[in-house]
Every structure is written in C-alpha cells, then in structure tokens.
Amino acid sequence: MIERPIHLELAHRIEFTRNLFSPENSVLADVIARSEGDFPHRVIAFVDGGVVGGNQNLLRDISSWFSARDGELELVESPIVLPGGEPCKNDWSLVPEIWRSISQNSIDRHSFVMAVGGGAFLDLVGFAASTAHRGVRMIRIPTTSLSQGDGGVGVKNGVNFFGKKNWVGTFAVPYAVINDFSFLQSLDTSSRRAGIIEAIKVAIVRSRDFYEKIEQCSAQLKDLEDDVLEKVIRRSAEEHVDHISTSGDPYELGSARPLDYGHWVAHKLEQISAFRIGHGEAVAIGMAVDLIYSKRIGLMSAEDCERVLSLIEAVGFDIYDPDLHRIEEGRSVILHGLEEFREHLGGKLTITFVPEIGRKIELNEMDEGEVLASIDELKGRVEAYCK
Structure with a gap:
C-alpha cells in the first residue's frame, strides 16, 4: 500500500x-x-x-x-x-x-x-x-x-x-x-430580518458573548436599524467562517453539523409548506422545537430555554406554524425530517443540541414522542400568548 x-x-x-x-x-x-x-x-x-x-x-x-x-x-x-x-x-x-x-x-x-x-x-x-x-x-x-x-x-x-x-x-x-x-x-422586511436568526443560531452554539450582544440590541434588530443589523451580520459571518476553518471538518466528512442547529425541522418545514415558509422563518421554528425538546428531556434549563425563545420572538420571528402538526397516512410529516436529515449527514443520526448558551453537544437519537410533545407545548405557548 x-x-x-x-x-x-x-x-x-x-x-x-x-x-x-x-x-x-x-x-x-x-x-x-x-x-x-x-x-x-x-x-x-x-x-x-x-x-x-x-x-x-x-x-x-x-x-x-x-x-x-x-x-x-x-x-x-x-x-x-x-x-x-x-x-x-x-x-x-x-x-x-x-x-x-x-x-x-x-x-x-x-x-x-x-x-x-x-x-x-x-x-x-x-x-x-x-x-x-x-x-x-x-x-x-x-x-x-x-x-x-x-x-x-x-x-x-x-x-x-x-x-x-x-x-x-x-x-x-x-x-x-x-x-x-x-x-x-x-430587501423586503422579512428578507432583511431572516439573517438575524442564523446569527442567534451560531451564537448559542459557539459564543455566549455574541449571544449577549444580540440580546442587548434586540429592540434595534427588531426595527432593522442598519448599523446594528450590519454589525450582527458581520459577526455572524465571522463566527461561521471561524467554525469552518477551525472545526477540523470543513467538508463535513463526519456526522456532526453544529451549524445546522434547528435545521432538521427547518428543512422539512420548508418542503412541506411548499416554501411558503422561508428559510429564516423555518430555522426560527426549528430552533424553537429543539429548545423545547432540550428542556423537556432535562438537557437545558427552563430559564435558558425561555430566554432564547423570548429573544427569537423579540427580534420579530414566529416560533410556531400549523404545518408542524401535519399528518399524512397516520404519521406526523415533520418526523420524516429526522430520517432525511440522517441521510443528509451520512452515517448515524447526529443532532446538535445546546445544554447552555454558547456550548453544544451531539445526540444520536431523539424520542419521537417527546418531539411531538414539544410541538404541542410550543403550540400551547403561542396560543396562550395570543389570548
């Protein structure tokens, strides 16, 4: 050889x-x-x-x-x-x-x-x-x-x-x-806002400092103030490139995809909504599902979960859509996203979760019952807020 x-x-x-x-x-x-x-x-x-x-x-x-x-x-x-x-x-x-x-x-x-x-x-x-x-x-x-x-x-x-x-x-x-x-x-308002969610995503996965900076300027971000939005996008780009260049796996030969946090739901939700839901909106909802799931299985504290959900809403994103509950042939459609994500990764299912802001871990399985319960809880949270 x-x-x-x-x-x-x-x-x-x-x-x-x-x-x-x-x-x-x-x-x-x-x-x-x-x-x-x-x-x-x-x-x-x-x-x-x-x-x-x-x-x-x-x-x-x-x-x-x-x-x-x-x-x-x-x-x-x-x-x-x-x-x-x-x-x-x-x-x-x-x-x-x-x-x-x-x-x-x-x-x-x-x-x-x-x-x-x-x-x-x-x-x-x-x-x-x-x-x-x-x-x-x-x-x-x-x-x-x-x-x-x-x-x-x-x-x-x-x-x-x-x-x-x-x-x-x-x-x-x-x-x-x-x-x-x-x-x-x-850009229209939705398209200008969309990049903020990817900034929140990369912040909670790898930088508590960046997350806290986003929290501090959440009101300006909701109003899409130019200088604040540009600073957040620039830092988001830097964090993404730093991960790619330092992770040791720029071509994703392994199974971990920390930059795809919240994306197993997001990709499926985009698809089943016939792209009525844009990528940014889908990622916000996908992150919300994974945050609730993390809290339910005892991985993340209720305080941190609520803190991140509140930030996502504060900058202008919805965290629930009825298509999360779509049923076809007696089975939740969104659950098909897990197998499709595993195929996309290659090898065994590997999902990134955040036990605390700025730190990530990988899980190799998800309890489908808890996923559905998380979606139900998310729906109930939104409905209670709207009353």
Whole structure:
C-alpha cells in the first residue's frame, strides 16, 4: 500500500463594503488583483433576477464598472440574468445553461465566475462553477442578510434533486466573498430580518458573548436599524467562517453539523409548506422545537430555554406554524425530517443540541414522542400568548 498525507492550505476571504459597483470602489479589483495570471483577468457574471428587480441600475453599473477597468479586467459578456430564489435550485436546466455560458466564453481555471444574488442563487452558480473544468475560481457577492451572514460565506454548493434539498452538490472554497451591505436596502422586511436568526443560531452554539450582544440590541434588530443589523451580520459571518476553518471538518466528512442547529425541522418545514415558509422563518421554528425538546428531556434549563425563545420572538420571528402538526397516512410529516436529515449527514443520526448558551453537544437519537410533545407545548405557548 502507498499512503501519503495531502495538506491543502486555502485562504477564505470575506470582504465588506457598500456600493461595490460604484466607479470609485476598488474592492473587487483589489480582490482579483491578488490572483495569478495574465492581464486582463477574464470574468463572467451571473446575476439573480430577483436582485435586478430591486436594483434597476445594477446591470448597467456592473458593465460600466468593468468598462472603466478595460485592460485590467475583461467582462466577457453582459451580465447574465437567471432566476433566483429556492425554485432555481429545483430547475436542473439552469446548470447546463451556466456550463454552456462558461464554455462558449472560454472561461478556464484562471478566469473568474462572479455570482451576484441570494443564497439559493449562489448555491446554483457555485455548483456549476465548481464542476466546470473541475473548478473555476468563484467570487460570491451575497445580496441577502441570510447569505451575507451564513450560507454565502460557507464552502457548500448544491441544487435540489429527487425532491430533496441539496442532494447534488460540492464543497469548494470560493476565491472570495464580498458582502455589499447596500444590497440589504432593497430587501423586503422579512428578507432583511431572516439573517438575524442564523446569527442567534451560531451564537448559542459557539459564543455566549455574541449571544449577549444580540440580546442587548434586540429592540434595534427588531426595527432593522442598519448599523446594528450590519454589525450582527458581520459577526455572524465571522463566527461561521471561524467554525469552518477551525472545526477540523470543513467538508463535513463526519456526522456532526453544529451549524445546522434547528435545521432538521427547518428543512422539512420548508418542503412541506411548499416554501411558503422561508428559510429564516423555518430555522426560527426549528430552533424553537429543539429548545423545547432540550428542556423537556432535562438537557437545558427552563430559564435558558425561555430566554432564547423570548429573544427569537423579540427580534420579530414566529416560533410556531400549523404545518408542524401535519399528518399524512397516520404519521406526523415533520418526523420524516429526522430520517432525511440522517441521510443528509451520512452515517448515524447526529443532532446538535445546546445544554447552555454558547456550548453544544451531539445526540444520536431523539424520542419521537417527546418531539411531538414539544410541538404541542410550543403550540400551547403561542396560543396562550395570543389570548
């Protein structure tokens, strides 16, 4: 047998700015200039159609920004607009469409694929880029609070297949991520708020200090005050990237997924609601179920459980939806999420729980009766509050 260790040293760069494509902003040019290769650096740009709808001058601004740097950077064709949102991950035809554009423009491994959009759109384009030529350098420009603080700064790409979320996908460290906070201004209230829940999630899993900072500014977060929201998103991005870079398992070869806290319910709830419930709202509800469950089995104190539930509500999230109680063929539909999550993880079921704020443990089984009782308790809590 021949066996040798292979060590990869990859830089994971996250930049923060505003008005990325204004003429005087050089962040993107500086990021690309760090790469090897001949001038001009060649870039193909894909843009989320939903982002274009809220930023009517975006395509013109991108083209003008590159034109002003002719000789240094080459935008190989006008920005390519594709549909975004979760439905784009269900449309496999978009993958070969992106491949075709990469091929027709002779984009190679020294070129750049730039994607501007929400988390689902970045997943789609990132998957296509990571499989073209076995991987073309990818620049992600997340445009939502969720993607700027969590999904867009990670190393995962994927599309949905067989009706299962992210069933086809890759792990690939992007060449760079650029968070442009000005994009948040065009979002509706729900979309701006969504990223806060992922900040709370990563805080209760790994940083009591961050959690307490979120508590202290919960009123400003509920009102979506720009400066406070941006600080929380920036810290959320830092915590997520720190976990990826220091956990020893960036490509998730093991079974533990601490950054997926609350997500076994969330993924199933999104699916059974036909995505009526967005990812942020689903994660808030999923965390609430797991918090109640932790309290019921004696893992978390009632005080800590109520403290976190109250914070989730204080920043503007609902913690219950009737689809949690959906029954099909005599069985709770939400419980199917446990087996699907186990399959997603690989190996044995491993669910992250929080015995106290800032500390996590892993459990390898859940009592289905207690899960259903937790959902009932959550419903009762909400109904009592509404009376």
